[in-house]
Amino acid sequence: MKKIICLSLFMLLFISSFAQEIPFKIQKSEVFKDEYKESQIVLSEADGTGGFLIVRSYNGKGISPNRGFYFEHYDSNLKLLNEYDFQITHTNGHKYASTLGIVKTETVFRIIDMYYDINQKAYICNANSISKNNFKPESKELFRLTRDELKQYGSFSLNDICYEKNDKKMANKNNGYFSDTSSGIALMSDENSFSIAIDFMSSTGSEALKLFLFDNQLTKKIDRIFIKKVADRKYIFQNIDLSKDGNSIFLLSKSISKEAKSKTEGGKYQYELTKFEGEKDFSKTFDIGDQFVGSLKTLFFKEKLVCIGFYSDIKDKYFGGVSYFEIDPNTLEVRFSKFSKFTEQFLMDKYGRVKDKELKSLKFKNILITAENEIILNAEEAYTTSSGGGFSAGMGAPSMGGTNVGGFNYGGTTFGGVSVGINYGGIYEQTYNHLDDIVSIKLSAKGDLIWARNINKRQTGDGSSFTSYTSVLNQTNDVFFFINAKEKIKEISNNRIQFKGIGNVNLIRINEKGDFEYQKILDDDENEVPFMVANGIKSGNSIFFLGRKGSTKQLLKVTL
Template identity: 30%
Template structure:
């Protein structure tokens, strides 16, 4: 009996050791000095020649304030070619992209002289940098707090101006949604622009907001730019709700030159949560989660195949979470709740299966004492468990797995959370943590915690075609002296490469990770 037990233990250890042989390689770029100690990475783009462009907002002064933007250009060998200090104050950065040899930066400004919000695009060639500005849109409004504020759960629709910008995955176009509400004036407009800044579509959405307010979350755009599909959370304007009433529903909104149409996927006992639209081979597919009750607890995965013209639902599937998934997340505690899941990315495989993952994300607030004896309200951003799932081409769940993770940050979220890459049917998750090893709870059930050290290890978690989980530490903290911004990389799915920016204080470098 003792020999049998010893054999079982050796087999389990062998599985863990054998699992840690991933086809992953990494390369460190040169470590550079950086005069901008306080900064945030805003966007990272391929320059079309194998190199990389990074845009950072930097801050300085006795009282730390935004001073401008640093643009770094690296070559294909991770060597820094040039830096450009774009001194620009008072503009709110929205997003950036690189197209046709030019870098585009989208900003939202407020003009106090004309009392208008203005969308501007600043663009420049790369060598050398020389920015020009172009105004896209203007909206008359008094200034409001956080016009671009995004809250996934308790969205507030106060009077005044609110706006949302959505990019599809390839950034070939972008949608600007504007909503102005004051008294009887309640106007909602939606614009589609090409990456070259040509307005391709406009629709007056005001009639749709008479009974509901919309928080748009994700978008898909047809290649010819004639059809726009937006997933939005529609909040009913009814002033009073009972405890059992649902205050919102997810809707699919279709926009084209002829008009607007919407589709709601809820049915008795099935309520959609956190959907995302996919355009693939002429099909329009929406995947996400669903709840059995009118609350925010998730019970499984949902799949809808929709006619892209009429929005009629041709196929609908509800896949409850499996026992394996529930065990991954909670162990033997089956009475726990699954909620607060936010989509990260979706991949369609060559056999038309869908791989997608989401993260358990939420914000908490507390009040703490500051150095002068006063009270300060603090927001903490929680990036917890990863949910990954595979759905076949008929909408049936192949598998769903939960990766236990616990992270919280008060500042730059680029160092927290995770990124993922799919290659050859396998999904690889990249996590940065100060912990030396994950806590092994039971067989494949593991949990990654933040740890206390300043230096961070980089782990890769692999889910193979059958959803089997394994992991490996690919970069040790002794080698990676600078922490990687794991949630904001440059990914090349075709080549199986992920490029990370690493920075601490006045030191910076690039790290390239390749999957064979």
């Protein structure tokens, strides 16, 4: 009996060393139902009087599925004041209709939509502008690509839409990624402009990219075709970013040249940055040395251009630290680069001891920028397993797919659920999708590693919206993670804890020094619906989540 009491006391002290009182406030809306089961929050914005505007996307089911957006105005107590249902409709002559994304300006929300008109034999892209004051919609054609034009460049598919939500210094922002294996479209928006880039599939020994840039008044500033001859090498478009003034597009590409192939150590490829401004463009390449850097992401902030990613000393599919390249945005010359290995603290978090081992299957989730221009890079272990023992790892950077605006897919496949089993010649194989440990890394404004932490997590089979997490910054530069987990937090070796499954809503905080703590903020037994913690949207100091159980829904607001 004494042994049991001592063990219980130890567990209480152990858990209390992590579980702390984190200041927060919770508000819930009334439980409600709407016509469409599948929906999620894609934008939120304060109205200036204590209330909020919420935008939710939805996808209908059935013979004639509908797509659209709910625009909802709530007061400070989450009482619904006004709402508007914008349904995206198309005629029978409009094929492959897809929503590329949603762009926010001071006065309107713009829904960017694209489809193929079989009568006009052209792809047409429209901006549907919804006024924030009265929800009045207006539509304007942005551009069209005729079938004859497409023949010059190659082909592309609206099934390969590249879209991601990213929170850059607590502002909603879309980041444009391209698929590594197919054609696609990338949308990127910033405070002053937005860009649409179309990656064509070509069999003529060249890579082609159609680039458009629009300001917030929908004035076209760039309309360019960028063609790269690749007869003797491979050339892969990675992602695009925009300058702060809204006049330039930065394109990051990965190329495999004859020179890169002759390297004796490290990845046999190099990266190329291209800057587009008006009718002009120029490019610069940079090498990654003797490391392996499978993918990079561009960031433009405070007049500084940065390429950031994971790197390995072994091969592309492993991750042993963080790579950082600071680049002059005017000349595209690399000012300096830094490669920082994961810290001993990080390895202790991950394995319970320091060991010479690199990670696999890391995915970028989001990047946050502090007021001091420090960079918080958040990632997650994402991979699949099968009942037959097979293993499929994730890639280092997301390849966004699907038409579900605001959704987050990895490599075109939604993780966090159990996929449908496949029968091969009478052998039934079940595939499981996993979202495991959270990786959070903080770099200084000069790219030096300040801290790296690993939060142990095991989640599978419950749907990606309810697994995974949302991460945000507050005004004191603390990093917060919202995750679902079972009631009992598991103790693992060497005084570590692990979050498993779904259930209660938990809040994890990492302070400026890299110390982390957690607290349960919502008990699953007290909720009428489970909340989709992977799809939280930040506005000011508040984060909004949608809860859903069938067609029953509820809005949750957490203020830090």
